[in-house]
Amino acid sequence: TGAPDLLVVGSGFFGLTIAERCATELGLTVQVIDRRPHIGGNAYSEADPETGIEVHRYGAHLFHTSNRRVWEYVNRFTDFTPYQHRVYTTFRGEVFPMPINLGTINQFQRAAYSPDEARAWVTEQAAQITHAPTNLEEKAISLIGRPLYEAFIQGYTAKQWQTDPRELGADIISRLPVRYTYDNRYFSDTYEGLPVDGYTAWIERMADHPNITVTLDTDFFDETQPFNKLACVGTTPVVYTGPVDRYFDGVHGDLSWRTLDFETEVLPTGDFQGTPVMNYADTDVTHTRVHEFRHFHPERDHPADQTVIMREFSRAAEADDEPYYPVNTPQDRERLLAYRELAKGETDVLFGGRLGTYQYLDMHMAIGSALSMFDNLIAPHFTDGVPLT
Ligand code: GDU
Helix, strand or coil: CCCCCEEEECCCHHHHHHHHHHHHHHCCCEEEECCCCCCCHHHCEEECCCCCCEEECCCCCCEEECCHHHHHHHCCCCCECCCCCCEEEEECCEEEEECCCHHHHHHHHCCCCCHHHHHHHHHHHHCCCCCCCCCHHHHHHHHHCHHHHHHHHHHHHHHHHCCCCCCCCHHHHHCCCCCCCCCCCCCCCCEEECECCCHHHHHHHHHCCCCEEEECCCCCCCCCCCCCHHHHCCCCCEEECCCHHHHCCCCCCCCCEEEEEEEEEEECCCCCCCCCEEEECCCCCCCCEEEEHHHHCCCCCCCCCCEEEEEEEEEECCCCCCCCEECCCHHHHHHHHHHHHHHHCCCCEEECHHHHHCCCCCHHHHHHHHHHHHHHHHHHHHHHCCCCC
């Protein structure tokens, strides 16, 4: 016992990648703490007690990456199924494939456009944006034209972000491909799949090292708890993956986050919607999407006459809510710069992950960025004495 070589605050993918690399590659002792009663952050999943169906408690997590190093790294801890994500969206009582592809366009237009004809139609509809798009709305219209934007993006985005789409970054919509083929795969990455025995088994294997101790229900900001900020910063190197504004007590104002609410239901049918994720584009439907978990694992044995669905609702996060998505308005960006300055001055504390950097990182990006932090900052510090920060 005694002080660990490194304290990691947060047991999501970023924190556990750091912990695992430090323990395995450098032989360091690593203490990981998490405020929640379980490991894995928002990637946590568990079997529904009634049906045994794996439920992603914080919304569907689909693993995909084009980064070979990340893919090889994650394959140390789990095998992956050949799952490929596809999404459909309901708009005015009709189901369309998402992301927008030739099938979506032809169904929407009741047409049989060739790829070139579809492109010409969209270009015509997009012509009103003549300058470089600077926000989500302009970017979307420049990509797909106004009619498709109004049908599939505007309402959904209003429900998900409840922020004027002209205040949102263009990068949010650039996440979605637009294709002039009938390929309706959600992701365009080289590697994709779901962990064969679930997310929690994968995550537990990352933490399963004699040098790694994970302590749950432990809040870094609660001075009565072990490994709290006051006691550790300055004495133990820290990798902090919680919200960056929270670390500095909100001195530059709060950053805005979206949180999600979920309504989970077990239904007496073997198939509720015939697909893993159904989006709802209309604003009179208050949820953004419905997840039906059995469809993520068609290879598993599931009950023939029961299914688990989860309706997802989005709203602004308040102080006690789980932050999910950085909203990143111009005001947020200004505050973030101020927090980054403070973070730079924080000796022996590194900030990482979706919350610690206030960036919309997918799982593979969080893992990739943790591997880089390990290579560029942590390993040089512990092997060659280079200052950590
Ligand atoms: N969007 C729409 N309509 C849609 C889908 C998306 O307007 O039908 C817009 C929204 O503004 C949304 C943005 O496009 O915020 C990006 O869409 P994503 O699907 O990437 O948004 P999410 O972050 O909610 O997606 C999450 C994961 C994705 C993927 C997806 C699966 O972050 O990696 O797993 O769920 O359904």
